[in-house]
Amino acid sequence: MATQTTTLPRPGSGTRSSVPKSPAPTSALPNPPLSNRKTSSIASLKSLKRPTSFASLKEESDKTNRLSTQSERNVAGSSRVLSHPPNSPLGPGGSGVAGNRRASALIPASPVIPAPRKSSLNPKGRFPLNVSNLKKKEEGLGVSLSPEDSVPPPSPPLSRSSSQLGHHLEAPTMDSSSGSRSPSALGGEEGGKGNVLVSVRVRPAGDSGKESPEWTIDSSKSLVRYNGKEGGDYYLDNVFAPRDSNVRVYESCCKRLVRRVMEGYHGTVFAYGMTGTGKTFSMQGTSENPGVIPLAVTDVFSFIRETPHREFLLRVSYLEIYNEKIHDLLSPALNSGNGIFGQQVEEIKLREDSKRGVYATPLKEEIVQSPTQLLRVIARGDLARKTGSTQFNARSSRSHAVVQIVVESRERIIGGGAPLDGKQGGNAIGGVRVSTLSLIDLAGSERAAENKERRQEGAHINKSLLTLGNVIARLSQARDGKDKDHLPYRDSKLTRLLQPALSGSSLISILCTMSSSTDANQAESLNTLKFAGRAKNNIVSHAKKAEEALVTDAGSKVLLERYRHEIAELRGQLELQAKAQMETQEQEAQRHEEQMIEIQLARTALKERIDHLNRLILSSKSSGVNTTTGNGRNSTLLSARSSTYSTAPGPGPQAVPRTFSQSTFASIGPPPEFLPSDPGSDDSAGEYGDGSATLAAQVKALQADNADKSRYIATLEKRLLQARRASQSRTSLGLANSPRMSGTGEEGSLASILREKDSEIANLRAQLDDKERMVAALRSSARKRELADLKVLKVRTKSIDDLLSSKRRASTNPMSPPTKSSSDDIAGQTVPEDEEELLLVKPLNISVRRTPVPPARVSSQSLVARKKASVMSLPDMPEPITA
Numbered sequence: 038m039a040t041q042t043t044t045l046p047r048p049g050s051g052t053r054s055s056v057p058k059s060p061a062p063t064s065a066l067p068n069p070p071l072s073n074r075k076t077s078s079i080a081s082l083k084s085l086k087r088p089t090s091f092a093s094l095k096e097e098s099d100k101t102n103r104l105s106t107q108s109e110r111n112v113a114g115s116s117r118v119l120s121h122p123p124n125s126p127l128g129p130g131g132s133g134v135a136g137n138r139r140a141s142a143l144i145p146a147s148p149v150i151p152a153p154r155k156s157s158l159n160p161k162g163r164f165p166l167n168v169s170n171l172k173k174k175e176e177g178l179g180v181s182l183s184p185e186d187s188v189p190p191p192s193p194p195l196s197r198s199s200s201q202l203g204h205h206l207e208a209p210t211m212d213s214s215s216g217s218r219s220p221s222a223l224g225g226e227e228g229g230k231g232n233v234l235v236s237v238r239v240r241p242a243g244d245s246g247k248e249s250p251e252w253t254i255d256s257s258k259s260l261v262r263y264n265g266k267e268g269g270d271y272y273l274d275n276v277f278a279p280r281d282s283n284v285r286v287y288e289s290c291c292k293r294l295v296r297r298v299m300e301g302y303h304g305t306v307f308a309y310g311m312t313g314t315g316k317t318f319s320m321q322g323t324s325e326n327p328g329v330i331p332l333a334v335t336d337v338f339s340f341i342r343e344t345p346h347r348e349f350l351l352r353v354s355y356l357e358i359y360n361e362k363i364h365d366l367l368s369p370a371l372n373s374g375n376g377i378f379g380q381q382v383e384e385i386k387l388r389e390d391s392k393r394g395v396y397a398t399p400l401k402e403e404i405v406q407s408p409t410q411l412l413r414v415i416a417r418g419d420l421a422r423k424t425g426s427t428q429f430n431a432r433s434s435r436s437h438a439v440v441q442i443v444v445e446s447r448e449r450i451i452g453g454g455a456p457l458d459g460k461q462g463g464n465a466i467g468g469v470r471v472s473t474l475s476l477i478d479l480a481g482s483e484r485a486a487e488n489k490e491r492r493q494e495g496a497h498i499n500k501s502l503l504t505l506g507n508v509i510a511r512l513s514q515a516r517d518g519k520d521k522d523h524l525p526y527r528d529s530k531l532t533r534l535l536q537p538a539l540s541g542s543s544l545i546s547i548l549c550t551m552s553s554s555t556d557a558n559q560a561e562s563l564n565t566l567k568f569a570g571r572a573k574n575n576i577v578s579h580a581k582k583a584e585e586a587l588v589t590d591a592g593s594k595v596l597l598e599r600y601r602h603e604i605a606e607l608r609g610q611l612e613l614q615a616k617a618q619m620e621t622q623e624q625e626a627q628r629h630e631e632q633m634i635e636i637q638l639a640r641t642a643l644k645e646r647i648d649h650l651n652r653l654i655l656s657s658k659s660s661g662v663n664t665t666t667g668n669g670r671n672s673t674l675l676s677a678r679s680s681t682y683s684t685a686p687g688p689g690p691q692a693v694p695r696t697f698s699q700s701t702f703a704s705i706g707p708p709p710e711f712l713p714s715d716p717g718s719d720d721s722a723g724e725y726g727d728g729s730a731t732l733a734a735q736v737k738a739l740q741a742d743n744a745d746k747s748r749y750i751a752t753l754e755k756r757l758l759q760a761r762r763a764s765q766s767r768t769s770l771g772l773a774n775s776p777r778m779s780g781t782g783e784e785g786s787l788a789s790i791l792r793e794k795d796s797e798i799a800n801l802r803a804q805l806d807d808k809e810r811m812v813a814a815l816r817s818s819a820r821k822r823e824l825a826d827l828k829v830l831k832v833r834t835k836s837i838d839d840l841l842s843s844k845r846r847a848s849t850n851p852m853s854p855p856t857k858s859s860s861d862d863i864a865g866q867t868v869p870e871d872e873e874e875l876l877l878v879k880p881l882n883i884s885v886r887r888t889p890v891p892p893a894r895v896s897s898q899s900l901v902a903r904k905k906a907s908v909m910s911l912p913d914m915p916e917p918i919t920a
């Protein structure tokens with residue numbers, strides 16, 4: 038059972054170093070190549086591994102000092118350990134491996150008592166040894182601690198202590214855009230180690246095993262101690278005991294990195310370890326115990342929520358490297374989403390450019406807007422990932438899986454405007470910052486399997502892991518200027534993909550998983566620890582916050598800017614459309630209004646026409662054409678007209694053709710003696726029923742008709758004026774808004790309506806003139822007749838007087854000759870032609886020869902005909918304009 042204690046490291050064990058050591062030749066784990074191994078002094082390493090005792094402490098200390106010097110020259114890791122500033126965020130002596138711890142512990146003359154300091158990735162400034170522990174240690178070493186002792190010695194200029202950059206990201210990190218730069222951005226006087234975290238997680242023993250007593254896991258000291266052969270103490274940034282949850286793991290080694298990524302740094306987290314030791318468990322977790330990926334996703338969105346002044350766009354890709362081939366786990370070809378996996382059509386290659394670094398292409402990227410959506414995408418990729426059963430894991434990941442979340446962010450623009458020209462409201466605005474978070478679950482190293490497929494997979498896995506180990510092992514040399522150009526990144530797709538992170542351009546957190554169970558392979562666990570030690574010592578990150586860049590390239594990968602452009606364009610289009618729609622609506626409204634006016638006009642005209650026709654009928658009645666005499670007898674105008682030509686004498690007085698004068702008198706109020714003697718006769722059909730007798734009445738009717746028409750014309754003119762005004766305003770509006778609208782069919786139809794109206798008015802005017810002429814003619818004719826009537830009356834009176842006097846004379850003188858009958862006298866008289874019918878006045882009871890149709894009567898007929906024609910020719914009502 039692995040113990041988790043807070044005991045001081047045993048002096049002897051403390052001397053064990055995890056500085057890059059020769060890999061166990063039998064191990065499948067990647068180890069530095071021999072050439073690398075040569076860089077360490079084998080003798081030194083051996084000495085370091087040799088257990089020390091309290092008795093030999095002084096001697097050991099001296100040796101260590103010598104070793105340190107040697108290490109500084111030969112073993113980068115060791116030398117750097119000694120240069121760790123005490124305020125390392127990763128603990129005294131930096132993080133590290135046992136060698137680091139040993140270094141500080143074995144130099145009693147200058148004990149390093151670091152003050153806890155936060156690192157960019159380890160905010161707690163994890164300090165594996167607390168002061169009391171240190172004191173105990175110092176006591177044990179025979180060294181006393183004073184406050185001064187805790188003051189860190191100055192760091193050497195090229196120190197690569199894991200702690201040295203620890204404060205860089207804690208110190209106010211200036212945006213490059215603001216002009217000033219953070220120490221981290223400069224690489225810092227202390228190097229870039231604070232941006233690298235290496236942690237070890239020990240999984241609980243499974244059913245088949247139990248915790249081996251050979252292991253001591255001390256989380257509080259971030260220590261893993263192997264008590265067996267080749268044993269040693271391994272101090273790392275974090276050591277998680279079997280009982281530690283995924284949340285604890287995430288909080289300690291990933292949370293800060295994730296938030297840094299959101300601020301604009303590139304960040305990489307990867308899990309490394311033997312098969313079945315909990316890499317996938319740590320990265321993905323379970324529903325009850327969510328792993329790094331889901332917790333990171335949650336944090337990403339929390340950060341977005343907490344940062345209202347910036348806007349973000351997230352895109353995610355998911356690939357696996359299986360048998361040295363890259364597969365797109367989100368590709369529909371590979372992953373139909375229903376558990377059926379096809380064959381990827383296009384080969385995915387790795388490319389590199391100065392802006393994006395190393396990237397896989399073509400790779401599907403999905404834009405995600407919520408944690409759920411992002412997790413769903415990842416879960417879809419997980420389904421497509423290759424898994425298989427191995428000796429140590431029933432569902433072993435057979436590929437390296439890389440989830441990459443690209444974070445684009447920019448200052449939020451108040452009002453959401455589109456800063457196409459890079460300016461907003463006169464203030465220059467920043468560009469888009471792009472950073473990436475890579476979450477990698479490596480396949481587990483394993484010994485050769487019996488199954489051929491597993492063997493083949495295992496070979497690829499081991500080869501790539503070996504390359505990874507080699508690259509990491511050589512990093513220190515490369516930094517020292519040696520072998521710089523020969524880092525074997527290209528030896529595997531994994532190292533090629535990890536190149537930007539390993540070469541220092543991103544923050545990096547490595548979680549090494551191992552098992553302390555009795556049934557686990559101890560050698561593999563040791564190799565994992567060695568890998569962790571090398572990574573801790575050798576990887577240096579000078580990660581800088583990504584620059585905010587204005588993207589002008591339309592084909593740019595920076596979607597936020599592209600979308601911003603697109604949004605601006607679409608907004609413009611939308612505005613244009615809205616404007617056009619408004620114009621159309623306005624035009625529609627105008628047209629509708631005009632239609633309403635037209636319909637109203639048409640209705641009014643129809644109504645007026647109906648009224649007019651009604652009035653015509655009524656005025657005919659009231660004017661006496663259809664004489665309504667005191668006895669209430671009526672006839673229609675038409676019957677009156679037809680009776681005009683009725684010459685067939687009927688029996689009795691009714692047979693006597695009526696004369697014009699009868700009606701005339703009736704209408705103009707003739708003296709009672711001129712009224713028909715037979716009130717029972719149908720005078721409407723009489724001789725004056727032909728209309729000629731109602732000249733005055735017709736004059737009146739025509740006058741009324743004229744007045745009606747004048748009113749009608751006035752109304753039409755008024756409406757026309759309104760329509761013209763509306764049309765003019767619409768035309769001017771249409772011309773102002775849209776020059777294209779002029780000269781349309783609508784305009785033409787309006788013009789034609791106007792022309793129609795004009796011609797209609799002209800017609801009506803002509804008719805009016807006709808009527809007026811007719812009225813004048815009728816008036817003069819009526820006047821003449823009245824004069825004639827008066828003359829006739831005078832003559833009659835005179836002849837009657839003469840007759841009476843002659844009769845009187847005859848009665849007084851019997852010798853005088855007989856006189857003619859009065860009727861003969863009258864018949865013998867010459868009567869002006871146009872006065873002849875007046876002689877037929879019934880009250881006089883004088884029969885007079887009927888003359889041919891007098892001109893007045895003819896003109897009356899024509900008048901009636903013309904009136905009829907005028908009624909018939911009343912302008913048609915305008916048809917309503919339909920939409």
Ligand SMILES: Nc1ncnc2c1ncn2[C@@H]1O[C@H](COP(=O)(O)OP(=O)(O)OP(=O)(O)O)[C@@H](O)[C@H]1O
Nearest residue numbers: 240241312313314315316317318430433434480481
């Ligand atoms: N810390 C842990 N606590 C509880 N169970 C764990 C832990 N670590 C691993 N396991 C369990 O061990 C088994 C193997 O774990 P996992 O698949 O994560 O290993 P791995 O390192 O990813 O293996 P491989 O490299 O073969 O994919 C799983 O059933 C997992 O639930």
